[in-house]
Amino acid sequence: MSATAPPTARQWNDMDAFEAFLNDGGIVEVDDQMPDQYRSAVFAFIEMHANSELMGGLTERDWIPRTPGLRHKMSVLAKTQDEIGHGHLLYMVAADMGVKTRIEMLEDLFAGRSRFHNVFHYQAVTWGDQVAIAFLVDAAALASQQAVFKNCSYGPYRRILKRIISEEGFHMRLGEDRMMRIAQGTDIQREIFQDALNRWFWPALQLFGPDSKPNDLLLRWHIKSERNEVLRNKWVQKFVPMLQSYGFSVPAPDLSFDQESNTWDVGPIDWEPLKRTLAQGGPDSARRISEAKDNWERTQWVRDAMERSAMQADTGVSA
Amino acid sequence: MISSDQLTGRVQAAIARVDDPEYPGISIVDLGLLEQLDVESNGAVTVGLIPTFSGCPALAMIRDDVHRAIAAVAGVTDVKVAWLPSPVWTVDRISAQTRETMAREFTVAVRIGTHAPACPRCGAPTEEHSMFGPSRCRSVNRCTSCAETVEVMRS
Numbered sequence: 001m002s003a004t005a006p007p008t009a010r011q012w013n014d015m016d017a018f019e020a021f022l023n024d025g026g027i028v029e030v031d032d033q034m035p036d037q038y039r040s041a042v043f044a045f046i047e048m049h050a051n052s053e054l055m056g057g058l059t060e061r062d063w064i065p066r067t068p069g070l071r072h073k074m075s076v077l078a079k080t081q082d083e084i085g086h087g088h089l090l091y092m093v094a095a096d097m098g099v100k101t102r103i104e105m106l107e108d109l110f111a112g113r114s115r116f117h118n119v120f121h122y123q124a125v126t127w128g129d130q131v132a133i134a135f136l137v138d139a140a141a142l143a144s145q146q147a148v149f150k151n152c153s154y155g156p157y158r159r160i161l162k163r164i165i166s167e168e169g170f171h172m173r174l175g176e177d178r179m180m181r182i183a184q185g186t187d188i189q190r191e192i193f194q195d196a197l198n199r200w201f202w203p204a205l206q207l208f209g210p211d212s213k214p215n216d217l218l219l220r221w222h223i224k225s226e227r228n229e230v231l232r233n234k235w236v237q238k239f240v241p242m243l244q245s246y247g248f249s250v251p252a253p254d255l256s257f258d259q260e261s262n263t264w265d266v267g268p269i270d271w272e273p274l275k276r277t278l279a280q281g282g283p284d285s286a287r288r289i290s291e292a293k294d295n296w297e298r299t300q301w302v303r304d305a306m307e308r309s310a311m312q313a314d315t316g317v318s319a
Numbered sequence: 320m321i322s323s324d325q326l327t328g329r330v331q332a333a334i335a336r337v338d339d340p341e342y343p344g345i346s347i348v349d350l351g352l353l354e355q356l357d358v359e360s361n362g363a364v365t366v367g368l369i370p371t372f373s374g375c376p377a378l379a380m381i382r383d384d385v386h387r388a389i390a391a392v393a394g395v396t397d398v399k400v401a402w403l404p405s406p407v408w409t410v411d412r413i414s415a416q417t418r419e420t421m422a423r424e425f426t427v428a429v430r431i432g433t434h435a436p437a438c439p440r441c442g443a444p445t446e447e448h449s450m451f452g453p454s455r456c457r458s459v460n461r462c463t464s465c466a467e468t469v470e471v472m473r474s
Contacts, residue, residue, distance in 0.1 A: 030466065071379060074374070074376040074378075074379075075376050077374075077376060078375075078376030078377070078454070081451070081453060081454060081455065082453045082454065084453075085451070085452045085453025085454065085457075085459070086453055088449060088452065088453075088459060089452070089453070089459060089468055089470075092448070092459070092461070092468045093468055096466060096468075156467070156468065159426045159440075159467075160426075160468060162424070162425060162426070163425050163426070163427070163453070163470065164453075166341055166342060166343055166425070167341050167453060167454075169340075169343065170340040170341050170377065170380075173340065173380060174380075177380075
């Protein structure tokens with residue numbers, strides 16, 4: 001077996017020693033006596049990622065019956081299963097950190113007490129929105145996750161991320177396929193996509209967040225490997241010319257191109273919409289959260305049945 | 320003019336470079352998806368692939384990737400790629416070396432028979448936590464020793 005034996009629980013005398021370990025490329029494992037600040041910062045990050053996968057998966061699921069054509073329907077089915085599966089893995093890893101149980105995390109999510117990505121606070125109105133999400137938002141999410149995976153100091157998260165980003169790469173290809181098909185479609189199809197683009201361009205760009213603070217602890221502790229503004233700028237440089245090359249217009253009134261540096265500038269970014277989503281005040285936040293909560297309640301019978309079945313298997317007695 | 324053996328070799332090599340869309344670096348040949356390959360002397364190539372699961376959403380993408388890879392081989396005049404309804408894919412078709420790569424690179428174990436698959440990280444047995452993971456060909460297990468979250472590929 002290619003196994004590397006897990007290290008026995010380690011501890012550090014103080015934050016300096018811990019940070020020196022991280023700066024040496026050290027990987028923290030679940031049994032280590034990590035500093036409380038590190039534990040809670042990493043936990044909050046993974047919890048938000050898990051919440052986002054679950055909320056994203058539920059949105060995908062809503063689109064299964066509404067997706068046009070078998071080819072796209074299969075891809076939506078697959079994405080639904082992927083996102084829910086990723087959420088499941090991430091909730092396991094987060095719960096293992098001992099800050100909140102899985103149930104506590106879900107209860108906080110359904111009560112609007114915890115965060116998930118801004119893009120899941122908006123409504124997907126037409127199939128064009130689903131194309132824009134798969135093409136623009138998935139690319140933004142993948143870029144952020146790749147930047148975390150690149151240098152992630154928390155071992156269990158790093159190993160899960162490796163599989164998640166491989167699958168998100170697959171989603172991006174599905175997104176490109178959807179975009180190519182709608183871009184080569186009728187005038188009406190192109191119009192539907194342009195409308196969706198007008199709705200999703202800014203939320204996708206804001207997914208990266210405002211400029212990183214100089215003392216960002218997630219950067220310092222090797223959870224993030226790149227500053228938000230650097231990732232955001234790379235995304236702009238890729239997608240602005242690509243959308244234009246397909247004949248779509250980028251909904252940024254102050255968009256400009258600098259010949260000298262060969263770069264695009266989208267102009268000032270209004271961060272108010274992002275702030276509203278972080279406080280569960282986005283255009284679709286309330287409906288999304290209550291849908292997720294209803295879904296959890298409607299599926300209670302499955303969990304009850306599984307528990308009874310496990311109990312029967314253990315005791316041989318039917319409950 | 321190249322011999323048909325040479326052409327067959329080139330086509331085989333081209334197919335072996337097609338990765339599974341969800342496992343970068345792992346070829347579809349290593350996963351046992353290639354069932355049939357006919358290379359005729361006039362350069363016509365027919366490929367039969369079998370899916371891990373019949374509802375797998377990556378089928379169109381894999382077929383297109385294989386088609387593109389073969390069409391790019393010098394001497395190939397025509398390409399036909401089809402998904403075959405039989406035989407049924409099983410995890411036994413994954414080569415031993417590939418199983419090791421999956422364990423090492425992706426922390427994914429492969430369940431052979433009914434044995435509890437070993438944890439890719441520490442080698443201890445794992446227990447099933449959920450029958451399905453992010454795809455239908457995988458369950459989610461947990462290591463009974465180091466508590467690692469492990470995905471298990473199974474047929």
